[in-house]
Amino acid sequence: MSELWSEMGPQLWPAFWMTLKLTFFSAVGAIIWGTLLAGMRVSPVPVMRGFATTYVNIVRNTPLTLIVIFCSFGLYQNLGLQFSNQVSNNNFWIAVLAFILYTATFVCETLRSGFNTVPLGQAEAARSLGLSFTQVFGIIVLPQAARTVIGPMGSVLIALTKNTTIASVIGVAEASLLMKEEIENFADQVIAVFVIIAIGFMIITLTEGLIFGYLAKRFAVKR
Secondary structure, three states: OHHHHHHHHHHHHHHHHHHHHHHHHHHHHHHHHHHHHHHHHOOOOHHHHHHHHHHHHHHHOOOHHHHHHHHHHHHHHHOOOOOOOOHHHHHHHHHHHHHHHHHHHHHHHHHHHHHOOOOHHHHHHHHHOOOOHHHHHHHHHHHHHHHHOHHHHHHHHHHHHHHHHHHHHHOOOOHHHHHHHHHHHOHHHHHHHHHHHHHHHHHHHHHHHHHHHHHHHHOOOOO
16 A cells, blocks of 8 residues: 555545646636526526527536547647647646536526526616616626536536546646556555545535535525
């Protein structure tokens, strides 16, 4: 066990730091893209509604591994989409792009469920005052809906954190890749390796759950 820890210990922080960076950048991008998709799904423009609905239904029901591989082999290797000259850096941002494209669909549906909690009369009153759809959506509907779905949005973020393990398929050096390497080096201590990595993920996800639980209570809409 001491040999395993001396080998694995120094690599834990860099590996989980990579996991945290994947989660952070992917979450920011997914919230932005997911909010745009949610707006399009309730838009009065049929083309925008059709695009958002089709996108969400296709991407949400596609395995994340396929999306990561598509972004790596399809967009990068075949179409030449490149974020950095360094392979490791480029793979990182390719993985972030894949997570954004996928997680945004769940952000969209979470927000859309929050729209139903906003009284219809508020939007109708705003439109009667001459506000456009964009103004009604951005000023009246979205702020209230966002407050009601803080808890569910936390669940989406926790799922994203666990989904970052798939980045290892394109060589991103996050926690699950470290686990695979250590299992190869210490095949007789598989359980110990699993436990160490599991504890790391539990610390991250439980912290996220506590933060979003607090925010959900702090910013809950009083009715």
